[in-house]
Amino acid sequence: MLSKKEKALIKGIWEKLTPVAEYIGSQALNRMFVSYPGTKTYFSHLDISPGSAHLFTHGKKIVLAIAEGAKDISQLMVTLAPLQTIHAYQLRIDPTNFKLLSHCLLVTLAVYMGEDFTPVAHAAMDKYLSAFAAVLAEKYR
Incomplete structure (x- = not known):
């Protein structure tokens, strides 16, 4: 799937982005909410308006989880096991939303990194x- 060079590149990118995790995460979430309004339903208990503390806090959690997974991509299943369970059984997030957020993250990274x-x-x-x-999305199967 990913070559050693690609894994190193990804790891390096996320290491550089960790200090701005709040910004990257909040921008990606905001982009997702604007582009795909149906995704807001999972966040009804939070203030997800642009610039809100909740948006920055949750965005940071997302980016830090992605950065943690990038440290050793070959162990992604192990690293994400707790998040799989939470998202599938407690939060019951539609797994399509993971793909939507991934796309929004790519756009956010392109804007931020130039x-x-x-x-x-x-x-x-x-x-x-x-x-x-x-x-x-593995636990949904």
Whole structure:
């Protein structure tokens, strides 16, 4: 799936983005809510207006989970096991939303990183986020 070079590239990108996790995560979530309004239903208990503390807090959690998974992509199933259970059995998130958020993250990364988000980085990140979404949706099967 991902080459050693791609894994290293992904790991490096997320290491650089960890300090701005709140920003990246909130921007991606906001983009998802605007582009796919139906996704808001899972956040009715939070203030998800642009710039809200809840949006920054949840966005940071998402980005940090993605960054944690990028540290050792070969162990993604192990790393995400607790999140699989929470999302499938407690939150009951429609797994399609993981793909929608992945797309919004790609756009957010392209905007934030600019020229550093090369076609190679884009392709590698798309593969990684697709794998991440697939692993999160694993408990639904």
